Amino acid sequence: MSERGHVLLVDDEPELVDAASEWLGVSGFAVSSFTDPRKAIASLDPDAVDCVVSDLRMPHLDGMELLKAITAKDRRLPVILLTAHGDVAHAVQAMRHGAHDFLEKPYDADHLVAVLDRAIEERRLRREISRLRAELDGSAELDSRLVGASRQMREIRAKILQLANFDVDILVHGETGTGKEVVARALHDFSRRAPHRFVAVNCAAVPETIFESEMFGHAAGAFTDAKGEREGKVEYADGGTLFLDEIESMPLNLQAKILRVLQEREVERLGSNKSRPIDIRVVAATKRDLKIESEAGRFRPDLYYRLSTVELRLPRLAERAGDVSLLFTLFVERAARRFGINVAPPSHGVLSDLATRPFAGNVRELKIEAERYALGLNGAGAASSAPGGFADLPSQVAAFEADLIRRALDASDGSATLAAERLGLPRRTLSEKIARYNLRDPRSGH
Incomplete structure (x- = not known):
């Protein structure tokens, strides 16, 4: 099917049908044309047609009757009526009964193309919304989380499904509001780790003074008020996914400690000499270019290279x-x-x-x-x-x-x-x- 859309064209005048079909074809539409509206109805497949263009006055079956027959099959299929000047009142009445628009003859071909583009865009939008609504109501399909029909979003969804079950750390890069945590959650939920925890840590929101305790936990007596043992975020994510958001905000001295966890896959609680093995998948997110940050001395190069084995860049x-x-x-x-x-x-x-x-x-x-x-x-x-x-x-x-x-x-x-x-x-x-x-x-x- 043509990317611009499939148009069903109905007019009882063969010369007009041929001319319009040729123009629409040159403009990038796929066209199925009929001079008999009864045959048009018989052949209509609403799933294969994006828009209907029909004359209002025709023998055997006029545009109003055609409109009723089309809406009976698919009330959301846009119908554009072509009408002579004296039939404008009838065309307006047709719009009240569900027609998308009408054009007076003789119509401007470029104007018809513009009206078709708008009608087809709205139909495709309604189809996509209906599909996503069904998924949102009853499933966790990736398309309903990372919404978008653009090439960029299709590629992101494909990469997530490709990488989900590989135990490789991933760096997600994107501006504020592009959906970095949504991507991280999808990588977790579509992997074998889904039954386990997804633990999100905003590195910019944890004060440096308690960062080590929050991330790695602490032993009893490790510091004032440490009356008992406590597991940190890293241990808490054991078996699942640890999401480090805004990792560019992590102080350099703490980056070294995180690097050791990533390399050794073990954690040592603050105040303890015992190393505890952990099984985690790490997804880090940043809104800055960490390669530039590392070259400028604001981010550890070894941590950057450890994280950037796989990098997902989210589009603005x-x-x-x-x-x-x-x-x-x-x-x-x-x-x-x-x-x-x-x-x-x-x-x-x-x-x-x-x-x-x-x-x-x-x-x-x-x-x-x-x-x-x-x-x-x-x-x-x-x-x-x-x-x-x-x-x-x-x-x-x-x-x-x-x-x-x-x-x-x-x-x-x-x-x-x-x-x-x-x-x-x-x-x-x-x-x-x-x-x-x-x-x-x-x-x-x-």
């Missing part, structure tokens, strides 16, 4: 702009479910505008934008959960509170402690609200 959202519409629509649907509200699907105009925006925060920023849209906070959404299109006051207050918490978490780079300080809330109270509004994973890329 701007590098896969074709995925923006799909991601935004899915995020709006998820937000609507979370907040218990009804939200009108984003219009073509909204999606077109989003595709031109830079989104420095990548997928995370797009997700926040979608949540604000769902809540009606950017002037474009249509949030409602009560008759008349208005939510009751408690629902509106809850939605507003959830948005404030989300923004505070984002401004705090995912740290609930810092977010609690920003909001003037006790840490425990914020944790309860995060759980209530299902904001448990603010650092995930989507």
Whole structure:
């Protein structure tokens, strides 16, 4: 099938059918043409056709009857009607019954191509959303986690499945908000280690003074208040995956200790002389180029080379702009479910505008934008959960509170402690609200 789309063309005038078929073919569409609408209906396979273009006035079966027959087979298949000037009122009536658009004859060929592109793009988007919704409802397929139809995302998903069961340490490189932890979790969940723990450590959030104790654990009496033994994050991840986020933030003296763990696959608790063997897979993530950092003396070269046996580079959202519409629509649907509200699907105009925006925060920023849209906070959404299109006051207050918490978490780079300080809330109270509004994973890329 043509990448631009498969068009079913119906018109009772053979000359017009031939001319339009030739033009659409040259423009990159696959075309199936008919002069008899009854034969067109008989041959219609909704799974193989992306759009129907039909004359409104035809013998045997007119455009309105054709529209009804098509919607009976697939109500989401876009139908574009061609009409003479005097039939505009009928065409408008047809749109009320489900037609996608109409063009007056004689129509501009380039305009027809533009209308087809828009209709086919929307159909493909709806198909992809339906597929992903089914996966989200009933499975853990990789496509539903790392969403995107772009070449870059297809390659990332393929590499994850290829590498998941190899016990090799992996370095994930990507800007803030590109989904580094999502990739790390997928590498874990699609591997034989999935039944065991996935332990995430934000290296930038652990104070240097307690880093060694947090990572490697400690023996009883190792320091003041160390009344008993405690296993660290590395031991806790035994059998599973240890995810070291923002590893570029780890102090140089501690990098040497992590390097030894990676090389020896054993850990020594603080204050103990006993080495304990561990079976872990390490995935590290960074938003900086560690090769440049190591050359500048800010990162240990030996640790970099140890981690970079396999390196996955995640694309910026701007590098896969074709995925923006799909991601935004899915995020709006998820937000609507979370907040218990009804939200009108984003219009073509909204999606077109989003595709031109830079989104420095990548997928995370797009997700926040979608949540604000769902809540009606950017002037474009249509949030409602009560008759008349208005939510009751408690629902509106809850939605507003959830948005404030989300923004505070984002401004705090995912740290609930810092977010609690920003909001003037006790840490425990914020944790309860995060759980209530299902904001448990603010650092995930989507």
